[in-house]
Amino acid sequence: MALPKYTEMRYRVWHYSYLVICTAVFVFLIAPLFVIIPLSFNAEQYIHFSDGMLALQPEAFSLRWYEDMIYGTKNPWGIAARNSVYYAFFSTIGATVLGTVAALGLSSRYMPYKQLIMSVLISPMIIPLIISGSAIFFSLAKLGLAATFPGIVIAHIILGTPFVVITVTATLSGFDDSITRAASSLGSTPTNTFFKITLPLITPGIISGALFAFVTSFDEIVVILFVAGGDRNLTTIPLQMWTGLREQLSPTIMAVATCLIVLSTFILIVTELLRRRSERIRGISAQ
Amino acid sequence: MTAEIRTSDGELLSVKLKKVERRRRTTAFLLAAPLLFFIVFAYVIPIFQMLGRSIDNAEMNSFLTETHEVMQTWDGSEMPGEDVTSTFYYELKTAVENKYHGKIATRLNYEKGGFTSLIKKTSRKLKNFDENANFLDQFIDVHKKWGDIEYWQALKRGTDAYHFRKYLTTFDYEQKFDGSIERIPEKLRINVTLWLRTIFVAVGVTFCCFILAYPISHLLSVLPTRYSNLLMICVLLPFWTSLLVRTSSWMVLLQKQGVLNDTLVSLGFVADESRLELMYNMTGTFIAMTQILLPFMVLPLYSVMKTISPSLMRAATSMGATPFHAFRKIYFPLTYAGISAGSILVFVLAIGYYITPALVGGAKGILISNRIAYHMQQSLDWSLATAMATVLLIAVLVVYWLYNKIVGIDNMRLG
Numbered sequence: 001m002a003l004p005k006y007t008e009m010r011y012r013v014w015h016y017s018y019l020v021i022c023t024a025v026f027v028f029l030i031a032p033l034f035v036i037i038p039l040s041f042n043a044e045q046y047i048h049f050s051d052g053m054l055a056l057q058p059e060a061f062s063l064r065w066y067e068d069m070i071y072g073t074k075n076p077w078g079i080a081a082r083n084s085v086y087y088a089f090f091s092t093i094g095a096t097v098l099g100t101v102a103a104l105g106l107s108s109r110y111m112p113y114k115q116l117i118m119s120v121l122i123s124p125m126i127i128p129l130i131i132s133g134s135a136i137f138f139s140l141a142k143l144g145l146a147a148t149f150p151g152i153v154i155a156h157i158i159l160g161t162p163f164v165v166i167t168v169t170a171t172l173s174g175f176d177d178s179i180t181r182a183a184s185s186l187g188s189t190p191t192n193t194f195f196k197i198t199l200p201l202i203t204p205g206i207i208s209g210a211l212f213a214f215v216t217s218f219d220e221i222v223v224i225l226f227v228a229g230g231d232r233n234l235t236t237i238p239l240q241m242w243t244g245l246r247e248q249l250s251p252t253i254m255a256v257a258t259c260l261i262v263l264s265t266f267i268l269i270v271t272e273l274l275r276r277r278s279e280r281i282r283g284i285s286a287q
Numbered sequence: 288m289t290a291e292i293r294t295s296d297g298e299l300l301s302v303k304l305k306k307v308e309r310r311r312r313t314t315a316f317l318l319a320a321p322l323l324f325f326i327v328f329a330y331v332i333p334i335f336q337m338l339g340r341s342i343d344n345a346e347m348n349s350f351l352t353e354t355h356e357v358m359q360t361w362d363g364s365e366m367p368g369e370d371v372t373s374t375f376y377y378e379l380k381t382a383v384e385n386k387y388h389g390k391i392a393t394r395l396n397y398e399k400g401g402f403t404s405l406i407k408k409t410s411r412k413l414k415n416f417d418e419n420a421n422f423l424d425q426f427i428d429v430h431k432k433w434g435d436i437e438y439w440q441a442l443k444r445g446t447d448a449y450h451f452r453k454y455l456t457t458f459d460y461e462q463k464f465d466g467s468i469e470r471i472p473e474k475l476r477i478n479v480t481l482w483l484r485t486i487f488v489a490v491g492v493t494f495c496c497f498i499l500a501y502p503i504s505h506l507l508s509v510l511p512t513r514y515s516n517l518l519m520i521c522v523l524l525p526f527w528t529s530l531l532v533r534t535s536s537w538m539v540l541l542q543k544q545g546v547l548n549d550t551l552v553s554l555g556f557v558a559d560e561s562r563l564e565l566m567y568n569m570t571g572t573f574i575a576m577t578q579i580l581l582p583f584m585v586l587p588l589y590s591v592m593k594t595i596s597p598s599l600m601r602a603a604t605s606m607g608a609t610p611f612h613a614f615r616k617i618y619f620p621l622t623y624a625g626i627s628a629g630s631i632l633v634f635v636l637a638i639g640y641y642i643t644p645a646l647v648g649g650a651k652g653i654l655i656s657n658r659i660a661y662h663m664q665q666s667l668d669w670s671l672a673t674a675m676a677t678v679l680l681i682a683v684l685v686v687y688w689l690y691n692k693i694v695g696i697d698n699m700r701l702g
Contacts, residue, residue: 011610018502018506019506021502022503022506025499025500025502025503025581026503026521028581029521029522029525029578029581029582030520030521030524032525032533032536032540032578033524033525033528033533033536035539035540035546036532036535036536036539039539046544047539047542047545048544048545048546048549049546049549098321098322098325099322101318101321101322102318102321102322102323104318105315105316105317105318105319105320106315106318106319108311108314108315108318110308110311110312110314111312111316111319112312112315112316115691117319117323119687119691120323120326120327120331121319121323121326123326123330123331124326124330126635126687127334127639127680127683128638128639128656128679128683129639129641130639130641130656130659130660130663130676130679131334131337131639131659131679132330132334134337134663134672134673134676135330135333135334135336135337136329136330136333138333138336138337139329139332139333139336139337154329157325158325158326158329158330161322161325161326165322215527218529219529219530219531221530221531221642222642225660226663226664237529238531241529241531241532241535242531242642242646245531245534245535245646246645246646249535249538249539249542253535254539257531257532257535260528260532261524261528261532264524264527264528264532265524267527268520268523268524268527271523271527272516
């Protein structure tokens with residue numbers, strides 16, 4: 001964004017201060033994440049940059065907190081990670097199937113009471129988690145499902161579906177109906193058309209919705225606080241972090257956090273690839 | 288008169304069309320039905336059932352049904368007659384036999400302190416009662432508190448099938464036994480403070496997010512794609528990162544011995560003994576929530592700004608508007624949709640925030656959600672917790688409704 005030569009001084013000043021402000025905001029957004037990473041390699045007990053670290057001495061860094069994370073007996077990070085993945089996996093499948101099918105109906109022109117139904121389906125995303133958490137807990141408790149594996153999966157399906165519905169409806173809103181009409185005019189059955197034409201075209205939207213559902217479940221903390229009921233065998237990574245953070249900020253938590261940042265970087269890359277693929281399929285070239 | 292058009296199978300076209308449309312409507316609805324039923328039965332109905340707890344007192348009412356009915360004729364101005372006391376005696380006796388008098392004691396204790404010991408002591412002595420003598424005198428003999436009319440008034444009120452008193456408590460009011468409504472003593476008032484603080488934080492965070500998001504969304508929308516994609520990482524990486532990771536990074540930064548204070552001390556801006564108190568107060572809650580919710584403002588703003596053609600601003604300036612004037616009159620109004628979408632999203636998320644205030648805010652930075660969680664999990668006053676939850680839910684639903692009206696739920700976009 002080079003300025004033309006004839007720009008007046010005051011606009012030049014304004015322009016550069018605008019760039020400085022933007023840089024500051026970007027730093028504000030991203031810097032907190034990068035503070036954690038070096039601290040997780042700290043050789044000391046304390047969470048601060050030691051003189052050795054600042055001088056980049058190799059002995060000031062170590063992997064001991066990663067060892068503690070994997071082999072340490074105090075915190076069951078292993079069970080937590082396994083549970084988190086299980087809950088996220090099963091609730092993603094549930095949320096994606098239910099959400100995608102519903103989105104197909106919702107994006108039809110003939111859908112009755114579209115606004116109302118859409119509002120109901122999106123509500124788990126809008127209603128404060130503390131309310132969702134306690135309501136889901138009471139209803140699961142009535143069915144005897146509180147503090148059980150299926151109960152937690154059901155809770156996470158509820159929280160994940162709005163994201164799938166939103167992303168898949170958004171994908172379908174840009175969908176060209178004439179393609180499916182062309183398919184049926186050429187003699188394809190509706191089922192065949194769906195699996196051969198519609199589904200491949202909306203797959204990027206579905207995967208992106210599924211990713212949202214996965215992350216929602218994987219990061220979820222408020223509802224599981226109610227639903228897991230303090231059972232150590234049902235614990236998840238966020239629950240362990242929550243407990244740990246309430247006691248004290250330990251370097252092991254920094255190590256876990258670093259692993260989660262790596263995971264979110266991976267998810268970011270996948271979503272970006274999906275977006276590009278989606279644009280390519282629809283013939284919108286990425287400039 | 289229009290000619291009757293028929294399809295190849297001889298049906299009237301209009302009839303056939305209606306049939307096809309009906310079939311399509313049914314298909315569309317059937318597709319949405321599984322999720323709709325799932326959400327309604329597993330989520331919407333449980334929410335209403337839970338909120339019902341804020342006024343529900345049916346259990347208590349079923350324990351002392353007859354006492355409650357007899358007491359309806361007692362106006363509470365003088366000590367109750369024998370009809371009331373005898374009914375209460377027999378029902379309490381049944382309660383002791385079936386061992387639910389403990390529940391009665393706990394529940395009545397919410398109405399008036401001292402009821403727990405009163406019911407427990409009375410229950411133990413019930414077997415000594417002479418069923419032919421005056422019951423009120425015998426009650427008073429067991430415990431002199433029965434001579435205090437307020438306990439009988441509390442008993443009458445505590446056996447109502449439903450009540451709305453918890454909504455008064457939500458706003459730091461209480462109903463006296465004579466029916467008048469008063470504010471509770473000043474040192475006990477906490478809820479109104481929390482409501483005001485929650486609204487202040489939600490509005491403030493939304494405003495800060497708007498101020499910070501506007502310039503960067505604009506920059507992202509005007510930069511060539513390969514640069515903006517790179518900068519977009521700064522927005523999307525925090526967006527995809529776990530909330531607890533981001534909260535813990537703020538704890539690392541803001542602590543008294545934290546990175547920010549260390550830096551300020553080593554640079555000589557702050558003396559070592561007067562380190563800034565950035566955490567366990569409102570400042571911490573505010574800073575952390577702004578950073579965590581910022582992506583939710585940037586994304587809708589960016590998607591709206593992306594659609595604004597740069598030639599509009601050029602046209603305005605070529606016709607003599609100063610850049611500031613052109614911005615105010617042309618560009619800014621075009622971004623209203625993005626501003627409202629982002630603001631409402633951030634506001635709704637901020638008003639129900641729970642985790643970050645609990646960890647970063649400490650006692651001085653907690654919000655209403657933390658109070659609801661406290662009553663849900665620790666004080667176990669579920670009626671009060673659900674009364675507060677109802678008020679919060681209504682606030683959120685009003686904003687949600689506005690969002691629907693202004694932005695339209697169909698236009699919600701993520702990422």
